[in-house]
Amino acid sequence: MSKKSVKLSVLAAIFISLVYLATDRVWPAIKYHAFPRPRPALLHELQHPSPTQNNLTVNLVVASTAEDDISWTDKLYSRIPNLTVLRYVSDSQTSGLHPPVAKGREALMYFTYLHDFYDHLPDISIFVHAEETPWHLEGTLLQNTSFALSQLDLMRVVVERRGYFNLRVTWRAACPAWIDTRKTFENWEKQEEPYMPQAWAANFDDPVPDILAGPCCSQFVVSRTAIQRRPREQYERSMKWLVETSWSDQIVGRVWEHMWPWLFKSEAKDCAPERESLCRMYSVCFEDDRQLEAYKELWEERERLKEKVSFLRASWAPRTATEARKKMDEVGDEIERQLSRAWEDGRASKAEAGSLR
Incomplete structure (x- = not known):
């Protein structure tokens, strides 16, 4: 094989490797961070001006x-x-x-x-x-x-x-x-x-x-x-x-x-x-301490998972990052479900008890 052929083969191998890295690792990481999964706007759903204020x-x-x-x-x-x-x-x-x-x-x-x-x-x-x-x-x-x-x-x-x-x-x-x-x-x-x-x-x-x-x-x-x-x-x-x-x-x-x-x-x-x-001042009312601790554990788990889906980690270990993203979405859904329930319980409790005023 001529030197020219060897050089072309090396360049082709490098090109194929770069394409593989770009499509299998870099692009999925970019896509996840640039276009994250749409989530309910919980922050805006719960916030409201209180007429009592x-x-x-x-x-x-x-x-x-x-x-x-x-x-x-x-x-x-x-x-x-x-x-x-x-x-x-x-x-x-x-x-x-x-x-x-x-x-x-x-x-x-x-x-x-x-x-x-x-x-x-x-x-x-x-x-x-x-x-x-x-x-x-x-x-x-x-x-x-x-x-x-x-x-x-x-x-x-x-x-x-x-x-x-x-x-x-x-x-x-x-x-x-x-x-x-x-x-x-x-x-x-x-x-x-x-x-x-x-x-x-x-x-x-x-x-x-x-x-x-x-x-x-x-x-x-x-x-x-x-x-x-x-x-x-x-x-x-x-x-x-x-x-x-x-x-x-x-x-x-x-x-x-x-x-x-x-x-x-x-x-x-x-x-x-x-x-x-939390309940008295923010109208976020968990049923008991066990329920509150369970929510806090979910939040901490999501924070740990965030590290596994960082751009660099996702580029280096895409499969691990994909699994972490899936788990983080599941945890995020449960966080939203539990917080929404605690907020609704707070609103109901305040309505039942009547106004302080």
């Missing part, structure tokens, strides 16, 4: 950086009547709303709002991060802030005794005891523990509780009454401390995660049962 005024305080995209908040105007979105930008002093300095993570932005708007507060203030799908919102809320806020019963925040509600309801190991303020720099278990006594003393005159507990992660809703339960000087004091402290942003953010319940309702533990909070 029509008379409430609401400020959505968004802690952001200049590069964050918060366009997702636009959809909330049709779902939360009388809503005003206030975007604070930590790293832009030319922004309309910004903290005094670029530090303190969301805490300094929140306190800037609490101080500046103290005399002009709406009925309800909601404090969130800029991301629509943060990890710290649960699968029972579709891990989606706009969904959670659309489902949230704001009137309950107003009528309940303390007027404060953490948007995250899952606490798992965080209750009944999470932060031990007696820990020192020699024996701490959570990084922020040894900082808590000093942070507490800098922000409050109250004795430091031994134990702090509750869900993370500095996203919550609070009534005007709860905010004004503290004098404006309290918020000015915390602003000043955040500006002047030499602690890292990470530590500052972590210590404040555990102090919001005390600030607004003078409670060191915020440990309402998860299923009860």
Whole structure:
């Protein structure tokens, strides 16, 4: 065989191999990711403006950086009547709303709002991060802030005794005891523990509780009454401390995660049962704890399956990815079925019990 023939044979083999890879591996991966299976628009089916909230005024305080995209908040105007979105930008002093300095993570932005708007507060203030799908919102809320806020019963925040509600309801190991303020720099278990006594003393005159507990992660809703339960000087004091402290942003953010319940309702533990909070505040009502745990297991299984259908994994192992896609679709269908049932049960329960108003 001539050299020319050998060269042509090699080129032909390479071409055939590339065609095989493209059709058997790459194209299926592209097709799946570019044209996913249509699914019911569960997010939009469940969201609805509640007629019981029509008379409430609401400020959505968004802690952001200049590069964050918060366009997702636009959809909330049709779902939360009388809503005003206030975007604070930590790293832009030319922004309309910004903290005094670029530090303190969301805490300094929140306190800037609490101080500046103290005399002009709406009925309800909601404090969130800029991301629509943060990890710290649960699968029972579709891990989606706009969904959670659309489902949230704001009137309950107003009528309940303390007027404060953490948007995250899952606490798992965080209750009944999470932060031990007696820990020192020699024996701490959570990084922020040894900082808590000093942070507490800098922000409050109250004795430091031994134990702090509750869900993370500095996203919550609070009534005007709860905010004004503290004098404006309290918020000015915390602003000043955040500006002047030499602690890292990470530590500052972590210590404040555990102090919001005390600030607004003078409670060191915020440990309402998860299923009860979901039903009471979001109208997502699972029949019992077993049903809730089964749903959460499905959500976690879907998250694990997502890794197996990534573009690179699908290109390298198409058969495995195909099986994972099929399983993920089945799990997704069951998630939608169970969440829809929990939502319908919540609507029925609320209708049966009648209005709180």
